[in-house]
Amino acid sequence: GAGVSQTPSNKVTEKGKYVELRCDPISGHTALYWYRQSLGQGPEFLIYFQGTGAADDSGLPNDRFFAVRPEGSVSTLKIQRTERGDSAVYLCASSLNGGHSGNTIYFGEGSWLTVV
Amino acid sequence: GIQVEQSPPDLILQEGANSTLRCNFSDSVNNLQWFHQNPWGQLINLFYIPSGTKQNGRLSATTVATERYSLLYISSSQTTDSGVYFCAVELSGGSNYKLTFGKGTLLTVNP
Known part of the structure; x- marks a missing residue:
């Protein structure tokens, strides 16, 4: 596609529910990143994929969060037993190759996820 | 971890004015990028500038890596420049894919 596509654009869910957020990166980009942005803050790193594998998931806040990228393209961020503190904007990004330097x-x- | 501080936190300008946004960082970095987040939330990469100076139209940026700061200059501002400007860095010797963002500068350009 022309750009990185994320769905849904807005999601309101009840506390305790399960949520999936989808990211469709730019075609041909091998690197994919998830960040989370809370109100008034800059984005915070969650996880980085190089191809199908999660090269670094050190930013995931706890084991309720999980992300997959089974075919090296589309990625899904999964949040179990959502809590009100999970409310934030979840940003996906991609780059042609792994690593930001020069890319x-x-x-x-x-x-935009809102947990009520 | 590395600290990234941006100033000012808020800035209001009249159309046509110039401005300078600053980013200070606490450790050596191998990557520094400036982003603009528009009112709809889209983050757009403006500059990849770990050192030196670059210009793109009305925008330019300078990073002095030895003194651990970067400046973003906006000249002849337009209402479409409104939004949040973020500085983001990657620590030297660390991963080359994990950006640490500052809290941003909220710029409002009035007509």
């Missing part, structure tokens, strides 16, 4: 990183418009 332009393209962000999607984000999925």
Whole structure:
């Protein structure tokens, strides 16, 4: 596609429910990143994929969060037993190759998650 | 971890004015990028600038790596420049894919 596509753009869910957020990166980009942005803050790193594998998931806040990228393209961020503190914008990004240095990183418009 | 501080936190300008945004970072970095987040939440990469100076139209950026700061200059501002400007860095010797963002500068350009 022309850019990084994220769905849904907005999601309101009840506390305790399960949520999936989808990211479709730019075609041909091997590197994919998830970030989370809370109100008034900059984005915070969650996880980085190089191809199908999660090269670094050190930013995931706890074991309720999990992400997959089974075919090296589309990625899904999964949140179990959602809590009100999970409310944030979840941003996906991709770049042509792994690593930011010299590689332009393209962000999607984000999925706004509200847990009530 | 590395600290990234941006100033000012908020800035209001009249259309046509110039501005300078600053980013200070606490450790040596091998990557520094400036982003603009528009009112719809989209983050757009402006510059990849770990050192030196670059210009793109009305925008330019300078990073002095030895003194651990970077500046973003906006000249002849337009209302479409409004949004949040973020500085993001990667620590030297660390991963080359994990950006640490500052809290941003919220810029409002009035007509």
